Amino acid sequence: MSSGRDLTETLLALIDQLDHHAARRVTMAWNPADPRVRCALICAAARRPVALSGDFRDLTKAEREELHSVSQAWHDDVWALLEPAPARPLWPALVRHAEFGRMITGILLHRADDLDDSVLLACLEVAFPAVSEEDADKDDLFCGTLGASLTLDSVARTTTRHPRAFLLHGPALRDAVAAAAAELTGEVGEEGIYESAWDVFETLAGVCTSPDVLRDAARCLDQAAPPTWQRHRRQTPEWTAARSQAAGALALNPFCPPEALTLLAPFLGETVAARFIEHPDELTRDTAARIVNQALERAHRTAPASPAPSHQPAIPAVPSDDNLAEQNDPTAALSAFLPLKGPAARRRETAQAILNSRYADASHLGQLPAVLVLAHTEHAPAVAALLLQELGDRGEAWEAFRRSALRLTPNAPKALGTLIGESRAGTP
Structure with missing residues (x-):
């Protein structure tokens, strides 16, 4: 018995020296039945490759592409060891592994489609831990717009692949979104925003369910400016277009409150603005109508002469409450718009x-x-x-x-x- 245990310990020590390529080859050739051995092979594969442990500043495009290839191969090898049926009972323990848990959690969340509730919750608890006041005070290497982008993208990818995520771990996910939004708006307010960073607001709009967070984002967008070192220049058309697209994404979020819409309305493109010309808020409605009218005027000025188009019947808009009050049965008048068409x-x-x-x-x-x-x-x-x-x-x-x-x-x-x-x- 003792010699068997010694042999296993020696084997585990040898496995610990393998890289992800070797760990995958050994597993595929051997298919070990011992859970300890299989777990050790997965952990060996999950160890960060030496090629990804250096200083990545000032890399050329070719060097960045090479690093991406190395990272992709590493993740592919780890998933190849995690996916087979014999490895699945090990997932809960691997997710909570002190050294490799976060890496394995990321692989499972982004590649596995059939996580049961207990494993999915364990992954979510690792990927999106509840933030204590002590943790909130710590300096983070990935803060500001970059940190917000990483967090919001991770929430979006996770909730898209696993719709039950908000059900199982909703408070922590919403806190993560709120914290990321605060990082984003804080940095934009102090340092400005690059044209390429406006898409972070679009990602925020896709995952946020808090009217308060959307209100803060709208206020930030309303007051935003290019980076401080570019402030002497005029806003470029590309920067303005990117802000307009971000404003549209926030405005179309169903949890966006009226006061946020009022701030966003001046920045909406005509296509999005057209959806708000019947909005109950007068300022939002008037601003949207002005944007649409300006777009129509531009189209008339630039469009070549052409035969008059055939008119399609317009879908009637819901009357205002003042107009409904003049009807004999306002409730029935509203019912005429149902079911929705x-x-x-x-x-x-x-x-x-x-x-x-x-x-x-x-x-x-x-x-x-x-x-x-x-x-x-x-x-x-x-x-x-x-x-x-x-x-x-x-x-x-x-x-x-x-x-x-x-x-x-x-x-x-x-x-x-x-x-x-x-x-x-x-x-x-």
Whole structure:
């Protein structure tokens, strides 16, 4: 027995000397049955290659491409050892490995599609740990715009591949998004922003569900300027176009509050601005209409003479509350726009306009996208009454509804009534 243990320890010591290429070759040829041996081979492969441990400043394009190839081969080898069925029971322990856990976690989150809840949660806890006050005070090498870009991109990739991530680890993910947004807006406010960095705001818009964070981002965008050393120059058309695209992404987030839209409206392109010409906020509506009118004037000035186009019937817009008040039955007038029709963007615009009306009631709310209804605080009492009526005292149905609601993405079209019906259907 002792000699067997000694042999295993000697074998583990030898495995520890392997690089990722050798670890993969040994595993493929041997297919070890001993979990300790397989785990040791995976850890050996997960060790950072020597080629990736140097100083990467002032590299040529060819040298950067070579490093990328080395990194890609390293990740491919580690995944080749993690993917087979015999390795999967080892995933929970490997994710929590003191030295290689973060690297293995990244591989699993970005390559595995079938993580069960326990493994996915373990990965999320490693990749997005709860931030304590002590951790928040520490200096981070990757801070400011760069750190925000890395964090937001990681959240976006993770939640796209694993939609249950927000359900399992929502508070920490939302805290990570908020912290990254604070890093981003702080640096932009102090040092300005390069044209190439505006896409970080677009990534933020794709993962943020906090009106407060979106409001801060809009305020930052409104006051942003090029980097301090470029301030003597005029803003370039490319810089202005990049800001406009970022403003559009933030404005189209369904959690964007009215005060943020007011700040973003002057920077919207005409295509996005056209979606807000019926917005209930007067300043946002007027600004959007001005942008669209200016675009039409430019088109008329530059377009060559051509035969008059055939006119397609326009989709009617939801009337304002003042116009609805003049009708015999304002509630029925709103109901005429349901079920929602037209392209996805038009359906969301119509849904938002109905929600913004004081004449909207429970009969309308059930037919509108759940993600928009649940984010509209003015309808919270009506939504609560509707849920009580439909779900009653069935705890399983309430839990099913909660899980489904947390899975909703910002652009999810599923209606509130459908969500409630599915929650009831799965419970006795």
